[in-house]
Amino acid sequence: MSQNKFDYDVLYIGSGHGTFDGAIPLAAKGIKVGVVEAGLVGGTCPNRGCNAKISLDSPVTHQRYAESMQKIVTHPVHINWQENVQHKNTVIQNLPGAITGMLKNQGITILKGTGQFQDQHTVIVNEQAITAEKVVIATGLHPHRLDIPGTQLAHDSEDFMNLTHLPDNIAIIGSGYISMEFATMANAAGANVTVLMHGKQALRQFYQPFVQKIVDDLTQRGVKFITQADISAFRQEGQSLWIDYGQDQYLKTNWILDATGRVPNIEKLNLDKIGIAYNDNGIVVNDHLQTNVENIYASGDVIDKQQPKLTPTAIFESLYLTQLLSQATTDPIQYPVIPSVVFTSPRIAKAGMSVAAAQDNHFDIQTVDFDNDWYRQVNNEKIADSRLIFDNAHHLVGATEVSDQADNAMNTLLPAIEFQFGKAELSRLIYLFPSISSATWDQIK
Numbered sequence: 001m002s003q004n005k006f007d008y009d010v011l012y013i014g015s016g017h018g019t020f021d022g023a024i025p026l027a028a029k030g031i032k033v034g035v036v037e038a039g040l041v042g043g044t045c046p047n048r049g050c051n052a053k054i055s056l057d058s059p060v061t062h063q064r065y066a067e068s069m070q071k072i073v074t075h076p077v078h079i080n081w082q083e084n085v086q087h088k089n090t091v092i093q094n095l096p097g098a099i100t101g102m103l104k105n106q107g108i109t110i111l112k113g114t115g116q117f118q119d120q121h122t123v124i125v126n127e128q129a130i131t132a133e134k135v136v137i138a139t140g141l142h143p144h145r146l147d148i149p150g151t152q153l154a155h156d157s158e159d160f161m162n163l164t165h166l167p168d169n170i171a172i173i174g175s176g177y178i179s180m181e182f183a184t185m186a187n188a189a190g191a192n193v194t195v196l197m198h199g200k201q202a203l204r205q206f207y208q209p210f211v212q213k214i215v216d217d218l219t220q221r222g223v224k225f226i227t228q229a230d231i232s233a234f235r236q237e238g239q240s241l242w243i244d245y246g247q248d249q250y251l252k253t254n255w256i257l258d259a260t261g262r263v264p265n266i267e268k269l270n271l272d273k274i275g276i277a278y279n280d281n282g283i284v285v286n287d288h289l290q291t292n293v294e295n296i297y298a299s300g301d302v303i304d305k306q307q308p309k310l311t312p313t314a315i316f317e318s319l320y321l322t323q324l325l326s327q328a329t330t331d332p333i334q335y336p337v338i339p340s341v342v343f344t345s346p347r348i349a350k351a352g353m354s355v356a357a358a359q360d361n362h363f364d365i366q367t368v369d370f371d372n373d374w375y376r377q378v379n380n381e382k383i384a385d386s387r388l389i390f391d392n393a394h395h396l397v398g399a400t401e402v403s404d405q406a407d408n409a410m411n412t413l414l415p416a417i418e419f420q421f422g423k424a425e426l427s428r429l430i431y432l433f434p435s436i437s438s439a440t441w442d443q444i445k
């Protein structure tokens, strides 16, 4: 692609999964690539998202297994929060360096600083003008903060994952992914957790009867849920924080996590100057991930899209752009089935068609009998339920599960959903036995 007219053939702004998974193979094709990064290389997922979170969650799953097997193994398991955070730091601290190494090994230049458009081919980084034939905006999201008095007294998910001392009382605002996962972790490590919900439903995108099982379980473990909280202010009095909500109601706490969603990192890019279309959900792109300015593309969480804003989606988009920008394809992006999971204990996972859509389509919704599944009895799983959705030709088109291994169960089912396997293909697949995959696969024969 290089015509020597620009500094780079392709310049990415942001270095998260929306960038690096695709930038590396793009550079390997001989295309001159630069990456602008304002913070840690690798972005949210490795440094303050998925990897950090799953490391902190690991002892929770051990605690839950010990609880299920309590007559067999020593119970209860105590979580040392400080050690847990230190362990997490050890697990993730080398990731930015490793990703930097992978980028540099392919000859990619990393420009440290905040990128801002000057014109459609020029990005200013540290007062220096960098030019590129094509630009990919992959700047991700940052935490939303409630616009109320005292909002600065609240913290975000990154602050939570760096807490060296776990506060006795934690209030979490919102009841989405971060709220439910972090409520699980904080409760398991011994904090008194209160979740203040916007409406009446937690995890609105998930099958509500399964969500209710998780809410009920957390409630039994001491987590308090306040519905329709309508928060008006955070206040500090001495060492205590107060949350004003509803009609003259208030909650005393030590630490507040604002988990009310995440918003696109677009304000510093100077998008209006070059006329790039965007809205509150992100940058508007067409089915080639191209913005309304023809040489500028977007990838990952910063895109305004219907697909879940998750790491695998960002990776898929960055790899699609590798193909598109190296002219290996001119096809539009075609997203596969994108599964999602909330890493509560038990997990809740889903892929493909929802139960509600299945009901609308009069499709077959099968309930799995976990009580009589010997494999699930091995770990004494107490909360396990699943729905499998088949179309009229008996293809599996969707699934949702709540269980300790719902994430792995969903991964097992994915090929059948994505590739519309019929009975002939299904009978050709052999999974290791005994394993969660074979137990899951047995359900759909």
Ligand SMILES: Cc1cc2nc3c(=O)[nH]c(=O)nc-3n(C[C@H](O)[C@H](O)[C@H](O)COP(=O)(O)OP(=O)(O)OC[C@H]3O[C@@H](n4cnc5c(N)ncnc54)[C@H](O)[C@@H]3O)c2cc1C
Pocket: 013, 014, 015, 016, 017, 018, 019, 036, 037, 038, 039, 040, 041, 042, 043, 044, 045, 046, 048, 049, 050, 053, 113, 114, 115, 116, 138, 139, 140, 141, 157, 158, 178, 265, 268, 269, 299, 300, 301, 302, 309, 310, 311, 312, 314, 343
């Ligand atoms: C607490 C938490 C837990 C999560 N857990 C999961 C999970 O378990 N599974 C999952 O699939 N997803 C999870 N996610 C979501 C996942 O992290 C994101 O989907 C993924 O990181 C998106 O990648 P991205 O490259 O689009 O954006 P990011 O990874 O956010 O990268 C964007 C980068 O752009 C940089 N940047 C922004 N503006 C500029 C600028 N103007 N100039 C230069 N650089 C800039 C930022 O510093 C950042 O490094 C989680 C997210 C959070 C917050």
Ligand SMILES: NC(=O)c1ccc[n+]([C@@H]2O[C@H](COP(=O)([O-])OP(=O)(O)OC[C@H]3O[C@@H](n4cnc5c(N)ncnc54)[C@H](O)[C@@H]3O)[C@@H](O)[C@H]2O)c1
Pocket: 146, 173, 174, 175, 176, 177, 178, 179, 181, 196, 197, 198, 199, 202, 203, 231, 259, 260, 261, 262, 308, 309, 310, 340, 341, 342, 343
């Ligand atoms: N397991 C995973 O894959 C995982 C885990 C964590 C985060 N993530 C990603 O990060 C994103 C952000 O997570 P999140 O939990 O912050 O967002 P979310 O969209 O999942 O949840 C936001 C919550 O805040 C509530 N809320 C919104 N405005 C409010 C207000 N004014 N007052 C009170 N509550 C309000 C919403 O009702 C919702 O419950 C997710 O959408 C997902 O893309 C994924």
